[in-house]
Amino acid sequence: MKFSKLPLLFSITAALLSAQGLDPSTIFKPLGTTDDWPTYGGDYTGQRYSVLKQVDRTNVKNLSLAWSSRLIAGTENRRPGSVLVTGGVGKMEATALANIKGSILQVNGVLYVSAPDNAWAIDARDGHELWHYVWKTRGGTHIGNRGLGMWHNLLYMETPDDYLVCLDAKTGKELWRREIADFDLQYFSTVAPIVVGNHVLIGTGNDLDEPGFVQSLDPETGNLQWKFYTVPMKKGDAGLETWGNLDAARHGGGNAWVPGSYDPETHLYIFGTGNPSPAYTTGTRGEGDNLYTCSVVAVNVETGKMAWYYQTSPHDTHDWDSAQTPVLFDGEFNGRMRKMVVQASRNGYFFTLDRLTGEHLVTSKFGESVNWAKGLNAKGQPVRDPTKDFHPAGALVSSANQGATNWPPPAYNPQTGLVYVPTQNSYAMYYLTELDPRGAMGLGGKEEVALGTVSSYISAIDYQTGKTVWKHVYPSLGGTLGAGMLTTAGGLLFAGDVSGNLIAYDAANGNILWHSYLTSLISNAPETYSLDGHQYVLVAAGDTVYSFILN
Amino acid sequence: MASFPTRPKAAAATLTRGKQNYNTNCAYCHGEDARGGDNGGVNLLRSEVVMKDQNGERLRAFLLNESEAGHAAAREGILKFNLTSAQASDLQAYLADLAAFIHDFRVSSRDPGRMRPPTVLVGDTNAGQRYFEQKCASCHSAAGDLKGIATRIKDARSLQQTWLMPAVYGFRGFNPPADSPTHVPPPTVTVTMADESKVEGRLGRIDDFVLTLTEADGTPRSIRRDDDVPKVEIHDPMKPHKELLTVYTDTDIHNVTAYLATFK
Numbered sequence: 026m027k028f029s030k031l032p033l034l035f036s037i038t039a040a041l042l043s044a045q046g047l048d049p050s051t052i053f054k055p056l057g058t059t060d061d062w063p064t065y066g067g068d069y070t071g072q073r074y075s076v077l078k079q080v081d082r083t084n085v086k087n088l089s090l091a092w093s094s095r096l097i098a099g100t101e102n103r104r105p106g107s108v109l110v111t112g113g114v115g116k117m118e119a120t121a122l123a124n125i126k127g128s129i130l131q132v133n134g135v136l137y138v139s140a141p142d143n144a145w146a147i148d149a150r151d152g153h154e155l156w157h158y159v160w161k162t163r164g165g166t167h168i169g170n171r172g173l174g175m176w177h178n179l180l181y182m183e184t185p186d187d188y189l190v191c192l193d194a195k196t197g198k199e200l201w202r203r204e205i206a207d208f209d210l211q212y213f214s215t216v217a218p219i220v221v222g223n224h225v226l227i228g229t230g231n232d233l234d235e236p237g238f239v240q241s242l243d244p245e246t247g248n249l250q251w252k253f254y255t256v257p258m259k260k261g262d263a264g265l266e267t268w269g270n271l272d273a274a275r276h277g278g279g280n281a282w283v284p285g286s287y288d289p290e291t292h293l294y295i296f297g298t299g300n301p302s303p304a305y306t307t308g309t310r311g312e313g314d315n316l317y318t319c320s321v322v323a324v325n326v327e328t329g330k331m332a333w334y335y336q337t338s339p340h341d342t343h344d345w346d347s348a349q350t351p352v353l354f355d356g357e358f359n360g361r362m363r364k365m366v367v368q369a370s371r372n373g374y375f376f377t378l379d380r381l382t383g384e385h386l387v388t389s390k391f392g393e394s395v396n397w398a399k400g401l402n403a404k405g406q407p408v409r410d411p412t413k414d415f416h417p418a419g420a421l422v423s424s425a426n427q428g429a430t431n432w433p434p435p436a437y438n439p440q441t442g443l444v445y446v447p448t449q450n451s452y453a454m455y456y457l458t459e460l461d462p463r464g465a466m467g468l469g470g471k472e473e474v475a476l477g478t479v480s481s482y483i484s485a486i487d488y489q490t491g492k493t494v495w496k497h498v499y500p501s502l503g504g505t506l507g508a509g510m511l512t513t514a515g516g517l518l519f520a521g522d523v524s525g526n527l528i529a530y531d532a533a534n535g536n537i538l539w540h541s542y543l544t545s546l547i548s549n550a551p552e553t554y555s556l557d558g559h560q561y562v563l564v565a566a567g568d569t570v571y572s573f574i575l576n
Numbered sequence: 577m578a579s580f581p582t583r584p585k586a587a588a589a590t591l592t593r594g595k596q597n598y599n600t601n602c603a604y605c606h607g608e609d610a611r612g613g614d615n616g617g618v619n620l621l622r623s624e625v626v627m628k629d630q631n632g633e634r635l636r637a638f639l640l641n642e643s644e645a646g647h648a649a650a651r652e653g654i655l656k657f658n659l660t661s662a663q664a665s666d667l668q669a670y671l672a673d674l675a676a677f678i679h680d681f682r683v684s685s686r687d688p689g690r691m692r693p694p695t696v697l698v699g700d701t702n703a704g705q706r707y708f709e710q711k712c713a714s715c716h717s718a719a720g721d722l723k724g725i726a727t728r729i730k731d732a733r734s735l736q737q738t739w740l741m742p743a744v745y746g747f748r749g750f751n752p753p754a755d756s757p758t759h760v761p762p763p764t765v766t767v768t769m770a771d772e773s774k775v776e777g778r779l780g781r782i783d784d785f786v787l788t789l790t791e792a793d794g795t796p797r798s799i800r801r802d803d804d805v806p807k808v809e810i811h812d813p814m815k816p817h818k819e820l821l822t823v824y825t826d827t828d829i830h831n832v833t834a835y836l837a838t839f840k
Contacts, residue, residue: 164579209628211580211685232685234622272618303687309612309619394822417693418830419736421821452821454737456696458689463612466622469687474737477744479818500782502763502812503745524783537803540785 046178062131071286073436079560081515091574094152098123107154115163125565127172141167156197166213174218176244183214203247228281237280251329255279269311278302279318283348299346308464314339333383345372369446371428389491392429394450415457425453436510447507509550521547586676594677632671704835768807
């Protein structure tokens with residue numbers, strides 16, 4: 026171990042040695058084979074499939090509330106017994122209610138929860154708050170925080186004003202912070218850090234015209250190991266020919282704002298990239314594909330070099346980012362075993378790819394109402410219909426901006442061979458409000474006026490055909506996109522609906538087996554882990570964490 | 577909270593000088609609004625040099641090639657600054673004024689349209705009438721419910737949105753604005769209970785487990801649902817409008833809007 030600064034040496038060494046923390050090798054084990062939920066998706070695959078089966082189809086009806094715990098953002102209204110720690114480079118506090126829209130880590134009986142500028146440690150046995158860290162901010166887009174990363178006894182959190190903060194998991198004390206993106210360029214950082222061995226992998230968001238990137242940092246010091254840009258940044262870079270000019274490419278977006286998945290065999294970190302920028306007015310982007318925006322991208326974690334990519338929306342004009350979680354698994358395909366990655370994209374199309382090479386295997390349209398594309402090309406990519414771009418008099422487009430699906434993570438159950446995706450049929454009128462041929466900046470130059478949601482549902486998709494085998498349609502007349510998914514070896518699928526219920530389904534057919542109405546809409550994907558020999562199911566709804574256990 | 581760095585407004589005299597400086601030396605390539613020009617200049621407002629600059633210090637380094645990644649045209653001698661002797665003698669002040677002018681433009685990811693289309697009324701009124709008679713006239717008429725609709729909804733885009741979907745439901749039920757110009761009836765529901773009795777009323781919310789309704793006499797009801805028991809039949813006034821979303825072409829929509837805009 027090398028340390029560059031002495032004070033850091035003492036604090037980090039103390040933090041490392043004083044508790045066993047999370048051994049990074051734990052994350053490599055399939056979800057449920059240890060007692061932890063140690064990373065964003067529970068393990069690296071993105072499957073959100075736990076081998077736990079104490080709770081199964083026959084007894085899930087007995088699932089009951091173990092405890093609930095309301096978390097209060099900001100430094101006021103402290104919880105008795107909890108230790109408040111503050112940090113940050115700004116003066117403001119995000120005083121809005123905590124909205125937990127990310128994954129919660131569970132390591133050694135402690136839950137680590139996050140909301141923008143706020144992190145908490147709470148006792149997994151009763152929800153009692155242990156410490157609360159508040160980051161004082163200089164601003165930035167506080168749209169959500171997707172969770173924390175952990176390495177031994179160190180926790181990592183991104184902040185909306187573009188720092189990665191390293192906390193001592195035992196005390197919540199800040200050990201170091203590193204600026205990971207340029208606040209002046211209007212970046213904002215929400216992504217859950219993914220720890221792979223001695224790499225902390227982080228993405229960043231930006232709604233203006235700045236380039237996307239993924240960085241790998243040293244877990245002890247935060248020093249940069251590599252930085253991978255998702256768009257060409259200099260003459261000679263691959264993909265530059267797909268842009269109008271270099272300046273357009275360098276302002277071309279493609280931000281990686283959802284954590285990716287990891288394949289230990291190939292050392293590939295596989296993640297999705299965001300929309301090209303400006304998003305709706307092509308401007309100087311040219312007529313090309315605008316690589317590597319709206320793509321599934323595989324980068325070697327040791328080198329930071331791209332191994333392959335597959336673009337799901339060539340030359341996107343609708344903000345159909347491809348940031349959605351890629352799901353990795355091995356399975357039968359056309360009679361032989363293959364190593365695959367699947368993605369249900371915001372654009373309404375489902376893709377099965379070979380994860381070693383990026384070879385295209387399947388495309389299907391799972392978003393039933395989606396109307397922006399004319400069909401598929403030879404590579405299986407949807408071909409954009411230019412008449413469904415933003416139009417001065419309005420174009421009727423499905424989906425509305427949130428897409429057929431969005432960041433809420435899908436799940437894959439190897440018992441059923443099905444991929445479960447929160448899905449929505451929605452329409453909006455897309456009005457172009459900027460006739461200047463140079464276009465607008467960022468997400469500007471348009472006004473989208475909603476026509477409502479026609480239906481919200483879960484799609485259960487066969488990865489071999491791309492066909493939806495069953496779906497569960499929520500009966501609500503209006504509504505939003507449902508929250509993310511969890512599936513288990515107990516034959517269950519857990520997901521929040523669009524009305525405030527956490528529901529357990531039979532993963533094979535979508536039959537409802539259990540539900541509980543919580544006080545607000547479910548805001549993250551459910552999780553499960555074993556503690557003291559009991560299987561828990563955990564979910565967040567707004568500012569409150571709910572923990573369920575069999576009675 | 578979604579605040580990115582903002583800049584204090586500069587004095588009017590500073591901006592006037594800065595604009596002159598900009599127009600003399602920059603606008604030819606970068607456009608009068610600094611968003612890029614026909615002669616190859618890039619959009620300055622989103623450039624890293626400008627966004628990180630405070631008072632001209634980064635512009636100076638860039639324009640005078642004090643850094644390696646300086647202005648290419650300046651480095652190659654193509655760009656010659658056209659400065660008076662007074663400006664040249666106080667370059668710092670000159671660049672501070674120039675920077676103030678460029679920084680006065682708003683830079684936002686929600687960039688508003690600056691060259692807005694004059695109207696959404698681009699359709700063919702006669703074609704719109706024919707389409708209306710085919711698809712809409714079974715429920716609506718020019719002399720009846722839609723009489724004066726273009727007077728009640730003067731903005732053509734609002735008119736278009738309203739006829740496409742007169743009511744958009746939220747997940748907690750249907751709550752139209754009090755001053756709605758459309759008088760859309762609420763969705764109703766008929767529930768057939770286990771004993772074959774029927775409960776009817778205005779639908780509140782519905783999920784897989786509970787539905788709420790208000791009976792004609794104002795009695796609120798909350799009814800448990802177990803799979804398909806009791807039987808629930810929802811009457812959604814927006815159903816035809818939702819179904820038509822899969823039918824219209826954009827030209828149909830623009831034509832119908834042009835036709836309805838004549839309903840004064």
